[in-house]
Amino acid sequence: MNIIYMLIGCSILLALTFLMAFFWAMKNGQNDDMQTPAIRILFEDDKPTEEP
Amino acid sequence: MSTFTLTDTQCYHCGTENPKAPYQYDGKSFCCIGCQSVYQVLSSNNLCSYYTYNDAPGQTQAQSLQHYEYLDEPGIAAKLVDYADENITVVSFYVPAIHCSSCIWLLEHLHKLDKGVVHSRIDFLKKQVSITFKHQEISFRKLVELMVSVGYEPLISLQDVVKEKQQSVNRELIKRIAVAGFCMGNVMLLSFPEYLGLSSFEQQFRTLFTWLNLAFAIPVTFYSAREFFVSAVAGLKNKMVNLDAPLALIIAVLFLRSAFEIIAQTGPGFTDTLTGLVFLLLMGRWVKQRTYYHLSFKRDYRSYFPVAVTVLRGIREKSVAIEELAVGDRIFIRNNEIIPADAILMKGNATVDFSFVTGESEPVSKVLGEIVYAGGRQVGEAIELEVVKPVSQSYLTRLWNNDAFAEKDNSIQNFNDNIAKYFGIAMFVIAIGAAAYWFLQNDSARAWNAFTAVLIVACPCVLSLSTPFTLSAVLSIFDKNRFYLKNTDVVEQLARVDTIVFDKTGTITSPDAIGLSFSGTLTEDEKVMVASLARNSTHPLSREILRWLDPGLYFDVLAFTELPGKGVYGIIKSQQVIMGSPAMLASVSKMNLTKVPSVVHLEIANVYKGYFQLKQSWRPGLAGLFQSLSLKYDMHLLSGDNESDGNRLAEIFPNTQMHFRQSPQDKLDYISKLQTQDKKVMMFGDGLNDAGALRQSDLGVAVTDNINSFSPGCDAILDGRSLSSLPKFLLQAKDGVKTIRLSLCISASYNLIGVWFAVQGLLSPLTAAVLMPLSTVTIIVFTSVATHFFATKNSLT
Numbered sequence: 001m002n003i004i005y006m007l008i009g010c011s012i013l014l015a016l017t018f019l020m021a022f023f024w025a026m027k028n029g030q031n032d033d034m035q036t037p038a039i040r041i042l043f044e045d046d047k048p049t050e051e052p
Numbered sequence: 053m054s055t056f057t058l059t060d061t062q063c064y065h066c067g068t069e070n071p072k073a074p075y076q077y078d079g080k081s082f083c084c085i086g087c088q089s090v091y092q093v094l095s096s097n098n099l100c101s102y103y104t105y106n107d108a109p110g111q112t113q114a115q116s117l118q119h120y121e122y123l124d125e126p127g128i129a130a131k132l133v134d135y136a137d138e139n140i141t142v143v144s145f146y147v148p149a150i151h152c153s154s155c156i157w158l159l160e161h162l163h164k165l166d167k168g169v170v171h172s173r174i175d176f177l178k179k180q181v182s183i184t185f186k187h188q189e190i191s192f193r194k195l196v197e198l199m200v201s202v203g204y205e206p207l208i209s210l211q212d213v214v215k216e217k218q219q220s221v222n223r224e225l226i227k228r229i230a231v232a233g234f235c236m237g238n239v240m241l242l243s244f245p246e247y248l249g250l251s252s253f254e255q256q257f258r259t260l261f262t263w264l265n266l267a268f269a270i271p272v273t274f275y276s277a278r279e280f281f282v283s284a285v286a287g288l289k290n291k292m293v294n295l296d297a298p299l300a301l302i303i304a305v306l307f308l309r310s311a312f313e314i315i316a317q318t319g320p321g322f323t324d325t326l327t328g329l330v331f332l333l334l335m336g337r338w339v340k341q342r343t344y345y346h347l348s349f350k351r352d353y354r355s356y357f358p359v360a361v362t363v364l365r366g367i368r369e370k371s372v373a374i375e376e377l378a379v380g381d382r383i384f385i386r387n388n389e390i391i392p393a394d395a396i397l398m399k400g401n402a403t404v405d406f407s408f409v410t411g412e413s414e415p416v417s418k419v420l421g422e423i424v425y426a427g428g429r430q431v432g433e434a435i436e437l438e439v440v441k442p443v444s445q446s447y448l449t450r451l452w453n454n455d456a457f458a459e460k461d462n463s464i465q466n467f468n469d470n471i472a473k474y475f476g477i478a479m480f481v482i483a484i485g486a487a488a489y490w491f492l493q494n495d496s497a498r499a500w501n502a503f504t505a506v507l508i509v510a511c512p513c514v515l516s517l518s519t520p521f522t523l524s525a526v527l528s529i530f531d532k533n534r535f536y537l538k539n540t541d542v543v544e545q546l547a548r549v550d551t552i553v554f555d556k557t558g559t560i561t562s563p564d565a566i567g568l569s570f571s572g573t574l575t576e577d578e579k580v581m582v583a584s585l586a587r588n589s590t591h592p593l594s595r596e597i598l599r600w601l602d603p604g605l606y607f608d609v610l611a612f613t614e615l616p617g618k619g620v621y622g623i624i625k626s627q628q629v630i631m632g633s634p635a636m637l638a639s640v641s642k643m644n645l646t647k648v649p650s651v652v653h654l655e656i657a658n659v660y661k662g663y664f665q666l667k668q669s670w671r672p673g674l675a676g677l678f679q680s681l682s683l684k685y686d687m688h689l690l691s692g693d694n695e696s697d698g699n700r701l702a703e704i705f706p707n708t709q710m711h712f713r714q715s716p717q718d719k720l721d722y723i724s725k726l727q728t729q730d731k732k733v734m735m736f737g738d739g740l741n742d743a744g745a746l747r748q749s750d751l752g753v754a755v756t757d758n759i760n761s762f763s764p765g766c767d768a769i770l771d772g773r774s775l776s777s778l779p780k781f782l783l784q785a786k787d788g789v790k791t792i793r794l795s796l797c798i799s800a801s802y803n804l805i806g807v808w809f810a811v812q813g814l815l816s817p818l819t820a821a822v823l824m825p826l827s828t829v830t831i832i833v834f835t836s837v838a839t840h841f842f843a844t845k846n847s848l849t
Contacts, residue, residue: 004257008264012238019234026223026230036176039153040160044101 063087065203067108090203094158097165102158109154110203119386120200122360122371123193131373132208132359133192134182140170141192144182145206147199150174159204166190166198181206208359222341229334232276235268236327242268243324247818262314265323273307277330295472295516298479302511303330309504322508325820329513332828340520340540357443361385361392364436374443386434393426393439394446400435404428471515471796479510486811498813505815509806509823514799514831518792521832525839526788533848534771535781542767545751546785548732552681553723553745555737556691556701559755560671560775568600572654572662579603581624582654585631588612589620593652594631597664619652627657673776675704680779682707686731690714690722690745719745736770780846787842794838795831802827 025031062069064080065087075082078095082088090110094102102109122128135142149155156174159181163169168190172183181204185195199206242261277300284300287293303326310321362384363372369384374392377383382398385391391404402418406428415431418424424437426446483506490499523540530537537543554560574582583601586594588609612622619632630636630653637655652664681687687708689701692715701710711722719737723745726733735742735749738756746752752766755775770778806823809815843849 005260008242008260012264015234015238019230022230023227026226031223031226033175033177036156036174039156039176042153043105043157 063108064103065091065108065110067110086203090201093165093201099158099161099164102154105154105157106152109152111149111151119362120193120196121362121369122358122373123196124191125360125371125373128360128371128373129192136187139186139188140184141187142182142184143192143195144180145196145199145208147179147181147204147206149204150176150179150181155204158202159199162198165202166194169195169198209357225334225338225341228276228279229331229338232272232327232331232334235272235276236324236331239265239268239324239327243320243817243821246320247821258320259317262317262320265321266311266314269307269310269321269323269326272327272330273303276334277303280333293473293476295512298472298476298512299333299516301476302507302513305504305507309508320817322817322820324817325508325824328821328825329511332825333513333516336517336520339524357392358390361389377439377443379439379442381439383437383439384434385430385437387430387432389430391424391426391428391430391437393443394441395424395426395437395439397422397424398436398438400433402430402435402437403432405431472512475510475512475515479507479512482506482510482807482811486813489811490813495813501815502811502813505810505813505820506807508820509810509815510803511824512799513824514802514827515796517828518795518799518831518835522788522791522795522835522839525836526784529784529839529843529848530781533777533781534774535777536769538767542751543785543788545732545767546734546782547789549685549734549751549782551686551688551726551731551733553688553690553726553733553735553749555719555735555742555745556689559736559738559742560674560704568596568664568666570662570664574661578656578661580605580607581627581629581656582631584609584624585612585620585622585629588622589614593664593666594620596666597631597652600664629657630655670704671772671775677776677778678705678708688722688726690719716742716744720748723748737766777848780848783846784842784848787846788839791835791838791842795834798834799827799831802830 061081063083065082068083068087075085075088077088077091080091082091087110094100123132130136133141133143147155147159150159156176159174160172162172162183166189168186168188170184170186172181174181183195190198196206196208242264245257245261280296280300280303283294283296287297306322306326306329310323310326313319313321314323357374360371360373361377362369363377364370364382364384372381377393383392383395397418397420399420402422402424403415404418404424405415406425416428423440426443483503486506487499487503490496490502520540523543526543527537527540537546579601580603583598583603584606586598586601587606589595607624609622609624612620614620615632615636619630619636621628621630621632621636623629632652634653637653637660651666654661654663678687682705687705689705689708689710691710691712702708711718714722719742723733723735727748727750732751733749734751734753735745736753736755737743737746738754742754746754746766751768753768753770754766755770755772757772802823806815806820809819
């Protein structure tokens with residue numbers, strides 16, 4: 001059963017990683033605008049223009 | 053272009069219906085030259101995908117052009133940019149025209165129109181575009197003009213100069229919630245074995261689990277829950293017990309008792325309750341903080357004023373920032389520009405539209421040497437004025453910065469804070485009573501147990517949750533019905549209102565649908581003559597007459613003369629045509645006519661033909677609205693206009709006190725007079741002229757036809773189309789408060805059960821851990837169900 005000590009340690013570390021990832025996303029401004037990216041992804045790629 | 057559904061008569065760019073389709077280009081029809089030129093710019097740059105995402109995505113380009121010379125002044129431009137180094141500049145604009153996916157697509161492809169634009173990014177909800185550009189290749193002014201040329205004019209106002217940082221607060225709260233949620237999840241997991249009962253074999257883990265729980269409780273208490281302590285201390289310093297005070301006490305007690313139990317190894321502590329409580333409380337805060345990014349409730353005169361004005365120094369014209377404008381400066385105001393400071397008219401014919409300031413719809417003529425107050429908009433030719441007062445001391449700004457407003461906010465104590473006081477006292481009495489009882493029984497350990505346990509279960513957390521959840525549900529129902537409140541506190545204010553004050557112009561009349569009527573008869577030929585005369589004049593009434601007659605052909609006008617403030621005359625088909633006030637008329641007919649604003653008299657070849665009159669049309673559904681409101685509320689009507697509509701108004705407004713010719717200051721004073729009679733005043737207004745009164749009132753509502761256009765600072769914004777639903781909104785707000793009171797009863801019954809165990813010193817961590825989330829879930833479900841039930845009852849969906 002001593003493995004539980006290690007498992008708990010691992011699980012907390014893993015959870016902490018996710019928390020840090022969330023903080024990073026927050027700081028990076030990824031949650032500032034929840035609306036525009038949803039529209040932006042529906043645009044067609046630009047067609048290559050005929051001009052040289 | 054498979055889904056193209058526009059008819060031939062609609063403008064390809066903006067969709068405006070125009071049967072004559074005056075502009076044709078590329079086989080497409082346009083309503084005005086502006087729309088057509090936007091199309092030309094886009095089609096010559098291969099950007100026609102703009103029209104494929106939405107039909108007619110543009111906005112009409114019929115307005116006149118603005119001048120952007122001032123953006124070439126480095127001092128002014130520097131205040132507007134977010135960031136600049138030697139190569140690139142970053143600037144963000146508020147663009148009111150952003151409304152669909154085509155807008156996003158086009159503005160994010162600005163780099164195709166000009167190589168100097170590096171990158172542009174849109175925030176759709178805030179209608180903001182942030183542009184990175186190389187200032188060596190495209191100047192700031194050129195960039196703005198580029199945006200104007202494709203139909204997206206950024207709104208640059210004095211308020212932009214002081215950019216506010218509002219984002220950081222919300223981010224901080226989300227971080228706190230994240231930490232609390234993370235700790236709660238882990239604590240729950242580690243507490244689970246305790247709930248199920250540990251066998252002797254597993255006892256070795258117990259110490260580890262409880263110590264880990266304590267470790268998780270530390271960041272929750274000292275980081276996530278910090279603001280409760282800060283707010284409680286701030287309240288106590290002002291000798292006030294707010295709702296945060298009992299919450300802070302409970303969090304402290306929970307943490308201390310858990311720490312003692314865990315360190316002394318006497319029990320598992322209440323860390324699960326603690327972390328869950330903080331998490332839920334913060335969620336309540338978050339729900340409450342809901343904001344509308346696209347609406348601004350804090351606008352003041354600065355967002356109405358331009359950033360710069362043209363100043364004449366000697367023979368040179370120079371753009372000067374508004375706040376650097378000094379007394380004695382000679383300013384140059386073009387058509388449709390705003391006069392930014394009180395000034396004396398030096399040159400030109402001033403016809404100033406003060407509708408924003410006074411509510412009077414007709415422009416006022418000024419003679420040379422007369423003082424023109426700030427806030428007026430010049431209509432017609434360019435004029436020159438000399439500044440007599442700096443901007444900060446003008447009549448308009450003084451009205452805005454009235455000292456009376458400064459203290460107002462603190463006085464509002466909401467229902468929760470009132471209850472919190474009694475709740476806190478009751479909690480203490482029970483806790484001390486229980487402790488004293490067990491102490492007298494010589495069971496000091498149990499006394500301490502009972503004391504802390506009472507504080508834990510008597511938690512007013514439901515109180516602090518039911519309010520934000522109920523009110524934000526009410527808010528979202530209002531939102532769907534086009535009534536936007538500044539924050540949740542406004543709902544409680546709305547429920548308390550007993551007096552309603554309306555402004556007339558623009559608030560209960562709808563500004564777009566101004567109609568004309570002509571009393572008298574005109575032949576077709578005469579109509580064309582009048583229209584030909586009106587076409588030569590820039591006066592708004594002439595334009596209105598021209599639009600109304602819309603003859604399609606015109607005669608030549610000889611000897612056209614316009615006398616400002618009086619009228620126009622000219623010779624058409626060798627007949628003299630005169631239009632204007634009675635003083636203008638040559639014939640005898642003028643003797644029994646009095647000068648009435650918004651009335652234009654007409655005389656052709658010395659024969660009086662009749663008069664044109666501007667009709668204001670009322671917003672739909674008004675009559676029934678005021679009938680039903682006047683039964684329950686004290687109604688008042690203030691108008692900047694004259695009494696000419698008085699009789700018609702009396703029909704629509706039964707039992708209403710009416711006051712005419714009210715200046716902005718009069719309106720403000722009227723509101724404060726009502727307030728001294730201990731009335732809770734709700735004020736409806738629109739323009740800047742009501743701004744003072746809106747702020748003075750207990751609940752200021754700006755009525756507007758386009759929620760994105762300018763509205764003065766206020767507590768709520770109401771779309772003009774929803775004005776007739778007002779009684780429903782008032783009922784719904786009252787029902788919202790009723791829901792909060794009911795949920796209070798429910799939570800009190802939970803608390804009583806908890807206190808029953810607690811006073812006996814028998815509260816186990818498990819009971820606390822079950823009771824707390826159970827009551828919370830009940831309340832959240834109850835509030836949302838009840839709010840929607842009331843919404844259906846009030847037929848608001």
